[in-house]
Amino acid sequence: MSIDAYMKEVGQQARSASRKLASVSTEEKNQALCAMADALEAARPLLKVENAKDIEAGHAKGLDAALLDRLELTDARIDSMIEGLNQVAALPDPIGEITDMVYRPSGIHLGKMRVPLGVIGIIYESRPNVTIDAASLCLKSGNAAILRGGSEAYYSNQAIAHAVKLGLKKAHLPEYAVQVINTTDRDAVGKLISMSEFVDVIVPRGGKGLITRISNDARVPVIKHLDGNCHVYVDDQADLDKAYAIAMNAKTRRYGVCNAMESLLLHKDIADIFLPKLAAAFGEKGVELVGCAETQKILSGIGLATEEDWYTEYLGPKLSVKIVSSMNEAIEHINKYGSHHTDAIVSQDYSKTRLFMTAVDSSSVMINASTAFADGFEYGLGAEIGISTDKIHARGPVGLEGLTSQKYVVMGDGHTRDN
Amino acid sequence: MSIDAYMKEVGQQARSASRKLASVSTEEKNQALCAMADALEAARPLLKVENAKDIEAGHAKGLDAALLDRLELTDARIDSMIEGLNQVAALPDPIGEITDMVYRPSGIHLGKMRVPLGVIGIIYESRPNVTIDAASLCLKSGNAAILRGGSEAYYSNQAIAHAVKLGLKKAHLPEYAVQVINTTDRDAVGKLISMSEFVDVIVPRGGKGLITRISNDARVPVIKHLDGNCHVYVDDQADLDKAYAIAMNAKTRRYGVCNAMESLLLHKDIADIFLPKLAAAFGEKGVELVGCAETQKILSGIGLATEEDWYTEYLGPKLSVKIVSSMNEAIEHINKYGSHHTDAIVSQDYSKTRLFMTAVDSSSVMINASTAFADGFEYGLGAEIGISTDKIHARGPVGLEGLTSQKYVVMGDGHTRDN
Incomplete structure (x- = not known):
């Protein structure tokens, strides 16, 4: 299958999963998060085997020590991913809240309902733990996620993806709610950031080079974090x-x-x-x-x-x-x-x-x-997908709410508009 | 001067004006809006003379009757622009509001302050009244505006721009708070939608063709309204x-x-x-x-x-x-x-x-x-710059609040972060 055809399939599956996720209960989402934590724990030996392949390939490619360190999945880091999943499960669910309900002169009630954005694409560099971070925050906020990690962490990310899929399956959620792209071809990124029919927002996580490149090429809105001067x-x-x-x-x-x-x-x-x-x-x-x-x-x-x-x-x-x-x-x-x-x-x-x-x-x-x-945890957001230096949509530390939108809901009882 | 140099100058002037507008009082903004209304009234004969040039050129170019009708500045339409300015002056000012002020365990107070987006670029087609609509909503929300109207309405828009400038001057606001682009060269649009250092958001108003074209080419975030099926x-x-x-x-x-x-x-x-x-x-x-x-x-x-x-x-x-x-x-x-x-x-x-x-x-x-x-007036927004079919930033009818952002404000008393 060509990269274009593969990415289109990924996009269609994500869009379809996101429609189902919009009506999933908080309990079902939390069950999936806890089941992912269990699956990660069970996969611990496998994660290390797969991670070792990445480390070996990194050595062979001559990656520097700092990069190799970031790549490594130690027991402490696996613990921390599991702990992160349980923490996200414990956060309040932002979805479904209806606020600002007013009664208009026309006789309708009008309010704003918090809803998922839909499909979120996350592009990141070497740390494999971002796979779990991003998957958990997107799922909790009712969004389908398409994750594209760095090629150096390919085997680690695929192994984590497998645990995520097991968790989704156990909680009877759509298996395509979280997809980790299974190719290291760079064209996949180009396609991901331009499929506006399937992807609602892109969150790049990494150095300024990555973020600038993605912002310049994206045809989908980007929540970006450039520098902190x-x-x-x-x-x-x-x-x-x-x-x-x-x-x-x-x-x-x-x-x-x-x-x-x-x-x-x-x-x-x-x-x-x-x-x-x-x-x-x-x-x-x-x-x-x-x-x-x-x-x-x-x-x-x-x-x-x-x-x-x-x-x-x-x-x-x-x-x-x-x-x-x-x-x-x-x-x-x-x-x-x-x-x-x-x-x-x-x-x-x-x-x-x-x-x-x-x-x-x-x-x-x-x-x-x-x-x-200036930090999501210090601000009480509970979790942070990044800090936005943009002005539109989300500004400053971005938590679960930054991954949501609001739609208007109108309740009438046969009301029509006169003029 | 080249188009690029001209647009860069427009961008710099807008950015500089937007910094000043961020701290301008509600009263000063309202005075400017009312002074613009007075200036339009005083310019009524001139507006008609300039508008007649556009109509004549439109006839010569063979524009269809519907387009020519939209172009025309009748007395009723001038009345309606003046009325619009007074209405926007009467709306509550969204800027400066601080909400969600919480006291964090670290001892800081944290809140969200509503602020202007900065510089808004508006690209529209034949109706010259959009010039006043857009100028008034941007000014009231504390934003500098760069307006680019259709080439068919060139003379009308320049005459309206002159009245706007007089109003700003009378209220001692920066004269570049509202700029109407004075060239019909299409390259000006291309430059406007890609100057991300000077422009914070683009709002295209017009047919689906215009909006799709701008969304595809923009390097600046776009608040867009595609179709209503x-x-x-x-x-x-x-x-x-x-x-x-x-x-x-x-x-x-x-x-x-x-x-x-x-x-x-x-x-x-x-x-x-x-x-x-x-x-x-x-x-x-x-x-x-x-x-x-x-x-x-x-x-x-x-x-x-x-x-x-x-x-x-x-x-x-x-x-x-x-x-x-x-x-x-x-x-x-x-x-x-x-x-x-x-x-x-x-x-x-x-x-x-x-x-x-x-x-x-x-x-x-x-x-x-x-x-x-589904309409800004029916929803009580007071005014409407458009209806957004996007999910990020603003969704549905967009009023003054959609032209604003929120920044975090933190108040401490010598507080530092421990870990």
Whole structure:
């Protein structure tokens, strides 16, 4: 069968399964999730055998150590997949809720009912555990899923797919509710992101390269997460103890995460007293600083930040520092150079915090709190399929609700429209 | 200046204006809307002079009578644009609302703030009044607008744009908050729908050809409205008086609208008694019927509906009729052949109506009510930029809220994240 014909069949099967999933009860979905957990547990020896094939092939292909580490299915990682399935089963079901029910002058009742999006395509790179993550969140939100993992994890993903299928079967749900693409041919991705008749939304999970490529080529809407170039602005009215704690936490809690601070903006009136102490602490942690010319006057040893630096998400122990002469300059800098992910102000001035909250165009705006809070679990979403840097549909951390839509429901009793 | 350079400048100006609009007060926006209304009134003679140029050019190009009619700016239409501006000024401002404010175990307060999308590109065909519609809705929702009207309405749109600019100026809002593209070059559209750095969403308004073309080529998210192939299903448990009223209203209230019924599905047990009476009434109205073989057995004179008929939005006095043996068959037919716009059931059976509401995958699902209610004004949205047949972001009638997004706001008091 050609790739086109195969993908079309996958799409048709997903669409058909999604129609059935729309009316499935919460209990049936939860039973399937728990049955998948059992099937994974039972398949543990097989998962390791299949995973070993991927690892071996990875060695042969000369994959680097970090990539090989991400590929590996250790017992702890299998435990964590099983635990994840049980956690998703325990989450409230978003589907079916009817809100905003109003009585209109025409005599109809009108409300909004939360419904699945339909079919979700997820494209991801090397970690095989994403297969379970994505399958469980899509199923819980009533969506059929088409999953396309990285070719390096082919055997692992197929083995996980088999356990997923057993779980669906045991709960009498459509076997095509979750499909893992069984070819590593790249044309399959091209077809997946252009079958708008069968796929309602694409969620790419991986590096910026993957996401940019998919966004450029997709003919289906994409919920995408590009970079997290996050800022902390320390105002002249800041409580500098709070500012110190927040700046250190935002930068050094973890370096490789999208909610880490990448640029620190300081009001000129507090830079002299605040910066040396902070720079010393960053120095102890091994964080490299670059700064504007004004910053260099205070910290003589550091490099000059280039225009490129202000745009950069370092994802590592490096930070750019800029001294600004007003909050407005900070806001303009953030809106120009930032990635609209997460940005914070530290200030005790009530009016300034209120203006910053409104004027900064980011998916999360923090007042006197660390950027590190921008996270689905910290926000109480229970699970996270990703963090959206888009503005339409879902913005910021995306949980189950981001995988749903709302339709209007109208109840009348023979009502017709006059004009 | 090249088209590319011109459009880039338009994009940059819009982005810059949108940053300012994000913090503008409701009063300032309303003042601008009212000042635009005054400017239109003052420009009435000029509008007619400019409009006459378009009409003359249209005659010369041999445009058909319907198109020429849509182009014309009569006094009544100018009145209606002015009235529209005042109505939008009177609508509640969606921007700034903070909802779902919760207190998290970490000690932060977390809420969602409603914010503008940013820059909205609107592409439309011949009616010049859309220029005012689109400008007013975008401005009220805090968005900068880039408007591209049809080339046939070039002079009219430029004259309206001038009045819009005067209104913005009088209210001291950024003059680039609304820009009407001043070239008829088609490359401008291509550039507009691909400048994702300057444009956040595209709303095409016009025929299916325009919308399909734009959706296929856009690199910016599109809120689109394709066809309205709407169904009414009359169940064996229907109150046939209600069914008659609803079917007649859904089909014959207006033929050219997207919420009109295009296909009638009848349960086999009531077809014999219901169909002849209904067919006679449709006959009196001049509605042509085509039907399935079973329908033909009851109405011997009508044509056989082809596979193509079931997919067709006639937008005219024609209706396809199908007899089904169960509600499930009706649901499957609707989900397969429909356009997921608006579909209705007529039934007195409680359980069936509840299942239909859940299982039909359409932006509006009606129970015992005419499909004609699917409309922004009937739904109380106050105004309507279009009806979305998409599932992501906005679904069904789109009012001001559909032109907004939500960002997370977090308030702490020096809070940092532990793990």
